[in-house]
Amino acid sequence: MKITIIGTGYVGLVTGACLAELGNDVFCLDVDQKKIDLLNSGGIPIHEPGLDEVVARNRAAGRLQFSTDVAASVAHGEVQFIAVGTPPDEDGSADLQYVLAAARNIGKHMTGFKVVVDKSTVPVGTADRVGAALRTELDARGERLAFSVASNPEFLKEGAAVEDFMRPDRIVIGCDSTPEGDRARELLRKLYAPFNRNRERTHWMDVRSSEFTKYAANAMLATRISFMNELANLADQVGVDIEAVRHGIGSDPRIGHSFLYAGAGYGGSCFPKDVQALERTARQYDQDLLILRAVEQVNDKQKQVLGRKVVKRFGEDLSGKHFAVWGLAFKPNTDDMREAPARVLLKQLLDGGASVAVYDPVAMTEAKRVLELDLNAGELARVRFADSPMDTLTDAEALVIVTEWKAFRSPDFDKIKAALKQAVIFDGRNLFEPEVMAEAGFEYHGIGRSILTRD
Ligand SMILES: NC(=O)c1ccc[n+]([C@@H]2O[C@H](COP(=O)([O-])OP(=O)(O)OC[C@H]3O[C@@H](n4cnc5c(N)ncnc54)[C@H](O)[C@@H]3O)[C@@H](O)[C@H]2O)c1
Numbered sequence: 102m103k104i105t106i107i108g109t110g111y112v113g114l115v116t117g118a119c120l121a122e123l124g125n126d127v128f129c130l131d132v133d134q135k136k137i138d139l140l141n142s143g144g145i146p147i148h149e150p151g152l153d154e155v156v157a158r159n160r161a162a163g164r165l166q167f168s169t170d171v172a173a174s175v176a177h178g179e180v181q182f183i184a185v186g187t188p189p190d191e192d193g194s195a196d197l198q199y200v201l202a203a204a205r206n207i208g209k210h211m212t213g214f215k216v217v218v219d220k221s222t223v224p225v226g227t228a229d230r231v232g233a234a235l236r237t238e239l240d241a242r243g244e245r246l247a248f249s250v251a252s253n254p255e256f257l258k259e260g261a262a263v264e265d266f267m268r269p270d271r272i273v274i275g276c277d278s279t280p281e282g283d284r285a286r287e288l289l290r291k292l293y294a295p296f297n298r299n300r301e302r303t304h305w306m307d308v309r310s311s312e313f314t315k316y317a318a319n320a321m322l323a324t325r326i327s328f329m330n331e332l333a334n335l336a337d338q339v340g341v342d343i344e345a346v347r348h349g350i351g352s353d354p355r356i357g358h359s360f361l362y363a364g365a366g367y368g369g370s371c372f373p374k375d376v377q378a379l380e381r382t383a384r385q386y387d388q389d390l391l392i393l394r395a396v397e398q399v400n401d402k403q404k405q406v407l408g409r410k411v412v413k414r415f416g417e418d419l420s421g422k423h424f425a426v427w428g429l430a431f432k433p434n435t436d437d438m439r440e441a442p443a444r445v446l447l448k449q450l451l452d453g454g455a456s457v458a459v460y461d462p463v464a465m466t467e468a469k470r471v472l473e474l475d476l477n478a479g480e481l482a483r484v485r486f487a488d489s490p491m492d493t494l495t496d497a498e499a500l501v502i503v504t505e506w507k508a509f510r511s512p513d514f515d516k517i518k519a520a521l522k523q524a525v526i527f528d529g530r531n532l533f534e535p536e537v538m539a540e541a542g543f544e545y546h547g548i549g550r551s552i553l554t555r556d
């Protein structure tokens with residue numbers, strides 16, 4: 102099938118590459134000439150395991166092309182996926198300017214029936230706005246061409262995007278009940294048929310319910326994390342191990358084990374913005390989503406917990422003190438620094454007067470870029486970008502771990518102890534066992550794990 106993907110970011114590139122892998126003829130459009138040039142020269146703008154091979158294979162097979170040519174992109178696909186960004190507006194609502202610009206481009210150039218699929222995360226009612234924007238352009242051209250706007254939110258996780266796309270838990274598709282909507286449903290049924298071979302994974306619904314499902318999923322996951330983080334902070338005070346509690350409750354199938362890890366708070370491009378956007382939608386209807394408001398507040402506080410533990414241990418005035426920081430990306434297997442808890446931690450340490458040496462297996466370049474925005478020159482001068490995890494440790498009072506990269510899970514503790522000024526570890530992702538760390542001679546501060554050393 103001929104497919105166009107508008108927006109070649111995380112979602113657009115993964116969707117385009119994976120649909121090409123299934124044999125479709127995919128045209129990826131972006132307004133960012135640099136990104137398109139990079140892709141056309143064989144580069145990949147993001148770090149995503151396995152993506153480079155899928156892109157290379159399908160480019161070579163002629164099934165995947167990248168371009169900034171809007172007219173050609175509209176001409177190419179009967180199905181046009183919109184996968185552009187929907188960043189938070191000043192008031193927290195989703196900024197739809199890129200989605201609507203994409204819709205207008207389709208309306209300006211289409212010459213026959215199109216199925217427009219909103220893959221971006223968009224608030225309830227967006228499909229109507231996309232349809233209206235497209236219709237306005239058609240009217241301006243005096244055209245009465247048929248089209249349908251469907252919703253097909255994306256549930257992939259960064260760092261596992263290709264795997265998630267190729268083996269989805271579920272596919273959610275919302276189509277309307279007009280004849281055009283029926284046509285859209287048939288095309289999308291065909292397109293997604295390979296994913297439904299062993300069992301039906303597609304949940305068919307109306308457009309608005311589909312749009313809402315995406316927010317409900319992210320809000321539920323963010324709620325679980327904030328819930329556990331809040332309990333972990335209490336666990337720290339009452340001498341309880343939150344990891345034991347996680348196992349204890351997770352084995353109840355009604356609760357399940359996933360997304361119950363206490364830590365340094367959730368980050369990324371999705372949970373923070375989507376929780377906010379859902380709250381914003383509710384406020385437009387005079388509803389206050391109390392739970393989600395608390396989820397957000399708890400998370401903002403949680404991002405400061407690691408820094409607070411450091412201050413509690415080493416004092417408010419950290420000047421002259423040096424710390425080693427492992428992990429900068431908002432989670433492992435990505436170089437994404439959006440809303441990363443490490444940014445809050447670094448600001449806290451530097452505000453206190455400390456200097457830091459930081460290391461991340463893949464996010465160093467991206468970290469340099471965002472820290473130049475976050476920090477002033479004086480603060481930036483106190484950050485050293487190290488070459489390896491071990492290279493961060495010299496003269497450090499303590500090691501602070503923010504991201505649970507696999508490479509950090511089995512370090513040489515003797516070497517760490519020898520390099521650090523004091524054998525102190527603050528573990529924002531609960532990578533290690535407090536008893537094992539105590540035996541190894543470390544003062545260990547996890548999140549909600551103060552059974553041995555009460556914080
Ligand atoms: N990143 C994720 O893990 C993820 C997962 C599921 C859903 N989503 C949602 O998917 C959407 C896209 O997110 P992303 O992370 O891929 O964003 P991104 O910022 O990585 O990519 C968006 C791309 O769209 C391009 N663009 C903007 N306007 C355009 C236009 N008019 N025409 C063509 N290209 C245009 C930008 O240049 C950029 O390359 C968002 O709504 C997001 O919430 C993201």
Ligand SMILES: O=c1ccn([C@@H]2O[C@H](COP(=O)(O)OP(=O)(O)O[C@H]3O[C@H](CO)[C@@H](O)[C@H](O)[C@H]3O)[C@@H](O)[C@H]2O)c(=O)[nH]1
Nearest residue numbers: 255256257258259360361362364366367368369371431432
């Ligand atoms: O038990 C957990 C699980 C995750 N996190 C944190 O939560 C954040 C988000 O993690 P994750 O959900 O794995 O990453 P994303 O790539 O942001 O993916 C989420 O957001 C995407 C965009 O909407 C959705 O498509 C995915 O389904 C949804 O998981 C990260 O900071 C994690 O460290 C925790 O603190 N504890």
